[in-house]
Amino acid sequence: MSTVETTDQEFLLGLGEQVLALVRPGEQMEVAVSSGHSTSVKVYGGEVESYTSADSSGAGIRIIADGREGFASAGTLDLDILSALVEDARQNAAFAEHDEHAGIAEPDGWEVVELDTWRSEVLAITAEERIARAIDLESRVLGGHPAISGVRTASYSDSAGASALVSTAGIRAANRSTGVSAMVQALAVDGDRSQTGFGWHGGRAPADVDMDHIVERAVSRATELIGAVKPDSATVELVLDPHLSATILGLTAGTLGGDRIVKKRSPFVGRDGQTIASPLLNMVDDPTDPLSLAAESTDGEGLATRPVPLVTNGVLDGFVWDSYNARKAGVASTGSAQRGTRGLPTPGVHALSVAGGDGGSLEDLIASVDLGIFVFSLAGLHSGVNAISGDFSVGVEGRMIRSGALAEPISECTLGSTLQRLLLDITSVGSDRTHLASGVATPSMIISGVRLSGS
Amino acid sequence: MAQLVAEGLVAELLSAGRAAGAEFVEVFVEDVERRSVNLDDRRIENLVSSRDRGAGIRALVGERIGFAHTSNLAQESLLEAVATATAAAVGGDEPIGGHAAEGVDSDVTGVQKIAIPPADVDAATKVALVRSADEAARAVDEAITQVSARYAETRRQIQIANSDGVRSHDDQTRTLFSVTAIASGDTGQQTGSETVGLSVGFELFDSNDVKDLARKAAERALIKVNARPAPSGSMTVVIGPGSGGVLFHEACGHGLEADLVNKGASAFAGKVGEKVASELVTIIDDGTMPDEWGRYAVDDEGRPAARNVLIENGVLKDYMWDGLRARAAGRVSSGNGRRQSYRHLPMVRMTNTYLAAGDQTPEEIIGGVDHGVYVARLGGGQVNTASGDFVFGMTEAYMIEDGRITDPIREGQLIGNGPKVLQMIDAVGNDFEMGPPGTCGKDGQGVPVGDGVPTLRVTELTIGGTTT
Numbered sequence: 001m002s003t004v005e006t007t008d009q010e011f012l013l014g015l016g017e018q019v020l021a022l023v024r025p026g027e028q029m030e031v032a033v034s035s036g037h038s039t040s041v042k043v044y045g046g047e048v049e050s051y052t053s054a055d056s057s058g059a060g061i062r063i064i065a066d067g068r069e070g071f072a073s074a075g076t077l078d079l080d081i082l083s084a085l086v087e088d089a090r091q092n093a094a095f096a097e098h099d100e101h102a103g104i105a106e107p108d109g110w111e112v113v114e115l116d117t118w119r120s121e122v123l124a125i126t127a128e129e130r131i132a133r134a135i136d137l138e139s140r141v142l143g144g145h146p147a148i149s150g151v152r153t154a155s156y157s158d159s160a161g162a163s164a165l166v167s168t169a170g171i172r173a174a175n176r177s178t179g180v181s182a183m184v185q186a187l188a189v190d191g192d193r194s195q196t197g198f199g200w201h202g203g204r205a206p207a208d209v210d211m212d213h214i215v216e217r218a219v220s221r222a223t224e225l226i227g228a229v230k231p232d233s234a235t236v237e238l239v240l241d242p243h244l245s246a247t248i249l250g251l252t253a254g255t256l257g258g259d260r261i262v263k264k265r266s267p268f269v270g271r272d273g274q275t276i277a278s279p280l281l282n283m284v285d286d287p288t289d290p291l292s293l294a295a296e297s298t299d300g301e302g303l304a305t306r307p308v309p310l311v312t313n314g315v316l317d318g319f320v321w322d323s324y325n326a327r328k329a330g331v332a333s334t335g336s337a338q339r340g341t342r343g344l345p346t347p348g349v350h351a352l353s354v355a356g357g358d359g360g361s362l363e364d365l366i367a368s369v370d371l372g373i374f375v376f377s378l379a380g381l382h383s384g385v386n387a388i389s390g391d392f393s394v395g396v397e398g399r400m401i402r403s404g405a406l407a408e409p410i411s412e413c414t415l416g417s418t419l420q421r422l423l424l425d426i427t428s429v430g431s432d433r434t435h436l437a438s439g440v441a442t443p444s445m446i447i448s449g450v451r452l453s454g455s
Numbered sequence: 456m457a458q459l460v461a462e463g464l465v466a467e468l469l470s471a472g473r474a475a476g477a478e479f480v481e482v483f484v485e486d487v488e489r490r491s492v493n494l495d496d497r498r499i500e501n502l503v504s505s506r507d508r509g510a511g512i513r514a515l516v517g518e519r520i521g522f523a524h525t526s527n528l529a530q531e532s533l534l535e536a537v538a539t540a541t542a543a544a545v546g547g548d549e550p551i552g553g554h555a556a557e558g559v560d561s562d563v564t565g566v567q568k569i570a571i572p573p574a575d576v577d578a579a580t581k582v583a584l585v586r587s588a589d590e591a592a593r594a595v596d597e598a599i600t601q602v603s604a605r606y607a608e609t610r611r612q613i614q615i616a617n618s619d620g621v622r623s624h625d626d627q628t629r630t631l632f633s634v635t636a637i638a639s640g641d642t643g644q645q646t647g648s649e650t651v652g653l654s655v656g657f658e659l660f661d662s663n664d665v666k667d668l669a670r671k672a673a674e675r676a677l678i679k680v681n682a683r684p685a686p687s688g689s690m691t692v693v694i695g696p697g698s699g700g701v702l703f704h705e706a707c708g709h710g711l712e713a714d715l716v717n718k719g720a721s722a723f724a725g726k727v728g729e730k731v732a733s734e735l736v737t738i739i740d741d742g743t744m745p746d747e748w749g750r751y752a753v754d755d756e757g758r759p760a761a762r763n764v765l766i767e768n769g770v771l772k773d774y775m776w777d778g779l780r781a782r783a784a785g786r787v788s789s790g791n792g793r794r795q796s797y798r799h800l801p802m803v804r805m806t807n808t809y810l811a812a813g814d815q816t817p818e819e820i821i822g823g824v825d826h827g828v829y830v831a832r833l834g835g836g837q838v839n840t841a842s843g844d845f846v847f848g849m850t851e852a853y854m855i856e857d858g859r860i861t862d863p864i865r866e867g868q869l870i871g872n873g874p875k876v877l878q879m880i881d882a883v884g885n886d887f888e889m890g891p892p893g894t895c896g897k898d899g900q901g902v903p904v905g906d907g908v909p910t911l912r913v914t915e916l917t918i919g920g921t922t923t
Contacts, residue, residue, distance in 0.1 A: 044718065047517075047518065047519065048519045048520075048546060049518070049519070049520065050519075050520040050521075050522060050800055051519070051520065051521050051522065051543035051544070051546070052522040052523070052543075052800065053521075053522070053523045053539050053540070053543060054522075054523065054524055054798060055524075055525065055526075056526075056798065057526060069500070069501050070501060070502055070503075071501055071502075071503045071504075072503070072504045072505065072506075073503075073504075073505045073506075074505060074506040074507065075505075075506075075507040075508070075509065075526050076506075076507075076508070076509075076526045076527070078526075078527070081506065084506075085506070088504045088506075089504075091502075091578070092501065092502035092503065092504060092578070093502075094578075095492075095499070095502050095578040095579060095581075095582050096499050096500070096501050096502055097498045097499040097500075099498060127543070127546070131546075149719060150718060150719045150720075152715075152718050152719075152720045152841075153718075153898075185720075187718075187719055187720055187841055190842070192722075193722050193841070193842050193843060193874075194719065194720065194722070194841035194842060195841065195842055196720070196839055196841045196842070230917075233687060233688065263495070263496055263601065264600075264601070264644075265601075265637070265644070267643075342505065344501065344503070379837045379839075379844075379845075379846045380835075380836060380837045380846030380847065380848065380868055380870075381837075382835050382837070382848075383834045383835040383836055383837075383846070383847060383848025383868065384846065384848055384868050384919075386646075386866065388637070388643075388644045388646065389642075389643040389644055389645065389866075391865075391866040393685075393848075393866055393867060393868045393919050393920065394846065394868065394919075395837070395844070395846035395868065395870050395919065397844075411842070411844060412844060412870055412871065412872065412917060413870070413917070413919070414687070414846070414868055414870055414917070414919025415919075416687065416919060416920060451687070453687035453688065453917065453918075453919045453920065454917070455688075455689065
């Protein structure tokens, strides 16, 4: 199949309808299909290391019969295999447990906001262009600073894909999008060890990729850590640039899924309507924002996405819901189901958008801090943040801030707090709100009173 | 063993790639079936199954790799993938041509004895298994408020053929069971987990009672409810047998992968033959360990799995190698070429990585500590392979006071530097155990791995807790 054919939404919708025709009386069925093409080049030492060209496709079928849910998936669009999948899903449903709330999404009347997430120029990128961009990226990083000793990988990737979802409830949704990204990992010699700096950016089209940003970030992150020391333990203020703000607020957003609320696995269960953060914090999930690279017009169950208020002046507005958990909680879906074709939907924040404040630029924030850390990276987020209790203990790298000025680089130390405490202790929000390539839009911010453990 | 792609067609694909200018061509074919049963909140939430079948074609010209894959195993589609991969490898360069590797085994066929193929066991039996774990965990204490349990099975058949003459097959079955309990108490909600997974069939449950696993998970959660917050600062740390292996996998193992070494992204580059660790330290990567989670007969480049001594009595002996890095270095692969699926290129990966047993008893090791921390169970972590810096979560830990294990502590992280820790190990126990099954992530690819350690003592590590 050619790229044009496989990213044809009508083709995918038609295929979905063919599978949907296999439904039996008394069953609900939902068919998700996707297809795409991606190309990636990795370079090393000015030469191509690998050049990968990949077509991928997948299908996931969910059947609910008598309140029992079964799911089956495969990495193909072969109609014979999809027919066998229907039978797999049916068998799986037979052994699941009855749940009165089980079911697919019912159309809820929200209007779909059409989003233009497709850039046909991605299909015209040539192999030579990809290779030239990756080699240029590598050489710019190598020449970016005398201390840069090497580049572990430089890569340039682009993709085009489409997906469709059809169901017996009358849902018929399709999306298609393109993406381009570049990545580099720089190495800087630091005595008998090395420091690494990671740079990444992406967009919908080649022109969206900010190569200067990638080079600057990889070089500065690797070289500014040279000579990093283990700091003394202290209570400090953290200065977070938009990337790190997105990390902390993204962890918070991750605890606001309706499934976690129903199962009481979030520190914010029952806190809606209450103050959970500094009054400076305002955030919303807005997948309809065309400037967000995570923008999607429909969710993982085919419902229209919509802006969902999360926190207003520090007060928790509510949670994000898919249809199953919403039914269980007695509320309505917020169009926030997330899924790949190969998995079941779960509620989540798609495109976190945090309002800017009046704290000025990142430099202004740093200048306002007496004793703090300008954070480069946080490590161990997976093991160190308890999304149920909110306990927070992570490794940190960055530079100390002393009397408003950047001082020595630090590593081998940790920050300890709770998510709840971090949100309440936001003392300044920058006016530099930025749309990140991850799809999140955030400003810089300062969090006070955080425990730093070092020597 | 059944051929996924017929021998005649494989030969045609390899010749097509060579004729188009590739010095080396490889056909990797894979067929994977997965099934899982998931219970949460007293309810069997769902049964999930998946099928994946496809082929990845790798072509090599000089050091340039072209790669293409397809989920369609028909002749036309495979030939198209060969053409795409070869064109990408050839690029604008003149093909160098004329190449043959030495010392390559051909016709390796993996044998894994599976007593009870999981696919032959009916779904009702699997459902009953997760349900019994739920009940057993809840029966431990009223404070256990939530339980989730998961059963999962995978069968992965692979076929590898290349223009050097390799014709290998393997058939890999893995079965896993995990249970997580949540206890509620004064410190809020705390979780405890237990996982068992081996490269065996449904006979996994002949030697592992899921009710015992569930009770252990529940007890772990209860211990944390009654634990005090972890302290902060540098102290002596004793790591218990089993799960601590993940520390050596992450903080040392990755630095011994030849691809990272070659790019200078390893703290161990250029140190073969040098003393890099305490003489008590011997670290081995062994893909041949029977039944272990990270075992296989044949790696994803068709090479037999091997037992490779990486560090022996503190001296760095060798790195781990895949075919590509071995070819460049003029040696043979160590059987560590692995990939997540036919959609991915192989690279150097670990299998079962462990620190070998010493001769001290755990009591002697703990008895020698006045004030420190005992880590009974280490959780997930993160490591920077270039600097060796790591962070790991402690999922079950206790204070050591006057040579005795005392109060449980919770929510602390261990932070340190891999190469430094290797130098600071001053005691190694005689109680070796493998830890729970793991999935190792590298450059976006996940593969099943095992790891293990005996009780061992590190003279100084930083604990990042929430109190001083």
